[in-house]
Amino acid sequence: MKTFDNPVRDPDGPFDGPVTxxxxxxxxxxxxxDGQPPELRDLYARLMRGDAAGAPAGMGEEAEVGGVSGLLFRPEGGAGEAPRVVWLHGGGYVFGSPETHWRPAAAFAAAVGEAVFMPRYPLAPEALWPAPLQQSALPVARAVLEGGRGLAVVGDSAGGHLTLTTxxxxxxxxxxxxxxxxxxxxxxxxxxxxxxxxxxPRDAMNNDEDDRRCASIATGPVDLPDDDPTISPLVDDLSLLPPLWVEVGETEVLLGEARLLAERGQAAGADVRLHVEPDAFHMWQLWTPWLKEADASLARASAFVREHLGGAA
Incomplete structure (x- = not known):
């Protein structure tokens, strides 16, 4: 699939041209x-934003949906209509924000031709699971559905978990x-x-130890077993899934569960499509517009979303 004409520009970001x-x-x-949650948040912002600080350079605007604040990204010429696409950002429920994830969200808005809303959900340890689901993701999703024009939910990493539970x-x-x-x-x-x-050892962005540490911080002392469906949606009733596009990298720690999600979802009768990207590590989409494979991933997913949202308009 060809990449789209990505309008995202971030002159203060970590790269200034194409990368591999x-x-x-x-x-x-x-x-x-490394470190405690406050340090993790600062380091992650530095990793993703480079020398940028504060609000995104261009395309995001402060907004509120369902009583939840966040950033709204519109395609060029797309002012006016309420968003039908909600992007739930990753970061292990411990770090990450609309500011660290603005580039893929803005690029997705351009690719799908729809406004994309990225809510600010509460992070751990200040707020423990299921606070992100109950206080942010579900109120936002319900508000979008009340508009009667359909709803697309998109998420990366922990935001992918939040998307599935939502x-x-x-x-x-x-x-x-x-x-x-x-x-x-x-x-x-x-x-x-x-x-x-x-x-x-192969995933440049994630490893099992760090992933489990974030999960422990996110749940804290909450007494939920690993096989609780809100902790492991893979063991939930996947026949309830809407049409679902799944992207995962070949070198990822989370490759196996993405494959199982597709297999189990399809076996349950859901329309689940899976793309495994060769050589890709965790959340490579975050490195748009400099990484061509990131643009291609966003183009694939946005085409699937656009196809289904078109029928709901």
Missing amino acids: FDDVAERIASIPL VLALAREDRPATVAAVFSPNADRTGLSDTREANS
Whole structure:
């Protein structure tokens, strides 16, 4: 698939021209994410934003949907209509924000031709799971659905987990999402995947130890077992999924559970499509517009979302 004409420009960002996976891996290695949550947040912002500070340089605007604040990204010439696409950002529920994820969200808005809203959900340890679901993702999704024009939920990493738990909860409320897309979703804590340990040395952006540490911080003392469906949506009733696009990298720690999500979803009768990107590590989409594979991933997912949202308009 051809990449789209990506309008995102970030002159103060970490790169100033086209890069490869190796270039991005080198940058990731130069800023190791270590320390307590406040340090992790600062380091992650530095990793993703480079010398940029404060609000995104161009395309985002402060907005509120369902009583939840966040950033709204519109395609060029797309002023006016309320958003139908909600992007739930990653960061292990411990770090990350609309400011660190603005480039892929803005690029997705351009590719899908729709406004994209990225809510600010509460982070751990200040707010423990399921606060992001109950206080942010579900109120936003319900508000979009009330507009009667359909709903697409998109998420990366922990935001992929939040996307899955959100659309499954909506289906149980008998107000299903129209479509969903997940990038490198964190979908299982029960040990079903065969790539968490195997790919830890290969995944430039993630490893099993750090992933589990974030999960422990996110849940805190909450007494939820690993096989609780809100912790491991892979063991939930996947027949409730809306049409779902899944993107995952070949070297990822989370490769196995993404494959299982597609297999189990399809076996349950859901329309689940899977793309495995050769040589890609966790959340490579974040490095748009400099990494061509990031643009291509966003183009694939946005085409799927656009196809389904078109029928809901």
